[in-house]
Amino acid sequence: MSVEAKETLIDSSSRDEELPPRPAARLSLVQWAVIAVLVASGVDFLARHFTELSAGVQGALPEDADRSGIFFRLILPAEIILLMLGTLGLRRRLEPITPRADRLMRIAIPLTMLALLVLNWQAYCDFARVPHYILPSPARVVEAFQTDWEMLLKALRITLGTTFTALAIALATGVALAIFMAQSRWVELALFPYAVILQVTPIVAIAPLILIYTSTTEQALLICAWLVAFFPILSNTAQGLHSTDHNLLNLFELYGASRWQTLIRLRLPNALPFFLAGLRIAGGLALIAAVVAEFAAGTAGENAGLAFRLIEAQHRLNIPRLFAALVLLSLTGVAIFLLTSWFSHLLLRRWHESAVRREN
Numbered sequence: 451m452s453v454e455a456k457e458t459l460i461d462s463s464s465r466d467e468e469l470p471p472r473p474a475a476r477l478s479l480v481q482w483a484v485i486a487v488l489v490a491s492g493v494d495f496l497a498r499h500f501t502e503l504s505a506g507v508q509g510a511l512p513e514d515a516d517r518s519g520i521f522f523r524l525i526l527p528a529e530i531i532l533l534m535l536g537t538l539g540l541r542r543r544l545e546p547i548t549p550r551a552d553r554l555m556r557i558a559i560p561l562t563m564l565a566l567l568v569l570n571w572q573a574y575c576d577f578a579r580v581p582h583y584i585l586p587s588p589a590r591v592v593e594a595f596q597t598d599w600e601m602l603l604k605a606l607r608i609t610l611g612t613t614f615t616a617l618a619i620a621l622a623t624g625v626a627l628a629i630f631m632a633q634s635r636w637v638e639l640a641l642f643p644y645a646v647i648l649q650v651t652p653i654v655a656i657a658p659l660i661l662i663y664t665s666t667t668e669q670a671l672l673i674c675a676w677l678v679a680f681f682p683i684l685s686n687t688a689q690g691l692h693s694t695d696h697n698l699l700n701l702f703e704l705y706g707a708s709r710w711q712t713l714i715r716l717r718l719p720n721a722l723p724f725f726l727a728g729l730r731i732a733g734g735l736a737l738i739a740a741v742v743a744e745f746a747a748g749t750a751g752e753n754a755g756l757a758f759r760l761i762e763a764q765h766r767l768n769i770p771r772l773f774a775a776l777v778l779l780s781l782t783g784v785a786i787f788l789l790t791s792w793f794s795h796l797l798l799r800r801w802h803e804s805a806v807r808r809e810n
Contacts, residue, residue, distance in 0.1 A: 571587065571588055572587050572588050572589060575587035575588075582769060582770060583767050583769050584769070585769075586769050586770040586773055590770040591770050591773045591774050591777065593770065594768070594771045594773070594774045595774040595777070595778070598771050598774065601759065602756070602759060602771075602774065602775055602778055605754065605755050605756045605758065605759045605775075606755075606756055606778060606779075606782065608753060608754065608755040608756075609737070609740050609741060609744070609755035609756045609757070610737075610782070612668075612671050612672060612675055612740040612743070612744075612755065613675060613736045613737045613740045613786075614736075615672060615675075616672055616675030616676040616739070616740065617675075617679050617732060617736040619672075619676050619680075620676050620679035620680040620683050620732055620736065621683055621729070621732075623676075623680060623684075624680050624681075624682075624683030624684040624687060624728075624732075625683060625687050627641065627645075627684055628683075628684050628687035628688040628691060628721075629687075629691065629713065629718075632688060632691035632692060632713075632717065633709065638688070642688075645680075645681055645684055645685075646681075648677055648680075648681065649677075649678075649681035653674050653678055653739060653742055653743065653746070654742060654745075654746050656674075656677075657670070657674055657743060657746035657747060658746070660673050660674060661746075661747060667747050670743070670747055671740065671743045671744060671747060674739055674740075674742070674743035674747075675736050675739040675740045675743055677739070678735045678736065678738070678739035678742075679732040679733075679735050679736035679739060680732075682728040682729075682731040682732040682735065683725070683728045683729065683732050684728075685728065686724045686725055686727055686728030686731075687721055687724060687725045687728060689721075689724050690720060690721025690722070690725060691717050691718075691720070691721045693720065693721070693724070694716060694717050694720045694721075695720075698716055699712065699716070702715075702716055722797065722798070723794075723798060726790075726793070726794035726797065726798065727794075729790050729793070729794070730787060730790045730791060730794065733786040733787060733789070733790045734783050734786060734787055737779075737782060737783050737786060738783075740755065741755070741756060741757045741779065742757075744756070744757030745757045745761070756775055756778070756779055759771070759775050760772060760775050760776070763775065
């Protein structure tokens with residue numbers, strides 16, 4: 451290679467390393483118009499709904515309903531307009547968006563939206579004088595959370611025990627059955643349709659039968675949660691095993707690899723991203739299924755999960771505790787999703803395209 455060619459190659463590589471920041475995507479006028487129409491429709495729906503709700507409360511004053519209409523038709527739209535203008539101004543100041551600014555926005559924007567939602571929730575409850583048994587303010591929810599923390603945490607531990615046990619069983623049975631079906635087409639044709647039937651059948655419909663055929667309520671809850679979490683693991687893992695490159699399979703056959711060697715060294719690594727995607731889905735579904743199973747089974751008492759605390763708070767019109775339990779359940783679901791996403795990134799970050807960071 452000549453000296454000029456080497457210098458040209460070095461200059462091009464240095465230019466590739468110093469890539470300019472990517473420009474921010476711009477919304478067209480039509481897209482802004484569609485967003486404005488959707489926001490206006492949502493605000494009008496909230497205004498009509500909460501105005502009727504405030505007017506229908508026993509002992510409510512007429513001005514309370516008017517306050518609800520004023521908040522949703524005047525105050526909230528003004529806040530949305532100011533937020534949109536502020537977002538446009540901030541984006542212009544940040545253009546072109548650098549990788550550091552992009553990472554900052556990924557954290558700042560969701561937290562800002564959450565803070566605005568909580569502040570507007572509190573402002574509406576105070577401004578419209580909404581009774582706490584209709585819509586408790588965030589302050590009352592936090593107060594109920596502090597008061598009933600020990601009871602809610604105990605119920606959460608019971609629900610999480612069912613969730614993680616069912617998820618572990620679903621992982622073991624789903625992966626094993628997917629491998630078994632990938633090795634035999636006849637087995638797949640014989641078993642997979644019934645797995646689909648179990649998935650599409652509502653768990654609330656078969657929960658009474660499971661309660662009849664099991665000796666304890668805990669076993670029934672575990673089976674219900676397992677049935678819901680099982681199918682994403684089975685389906686995604688089987689899809690990954692079947693998506694192996696045929697050229698690589700032919701290469702393994704050419705070199706005389708056994709079926710076991712092909713499975714361990716080729717099929718399972720290829721199916722790993724599919725399996726991890728199913729794991730992220732199954733983690734949230736296991737939690738949902740555990741709560742739904744507790745609802746269907748009608749568990750009660752000291753050893754009951756969060757579903758019983760939700761029903762108890764509803765019957766006692768303790769709506770702040772009901773909201774506190776719902777917030778705790780939502781945060782638990784988010785934590786499970788983040789945990790499974792972190793585990794997926796940990797296994798894929800060094801070799802798979804979905805986890806490797808792009809250079810541009």
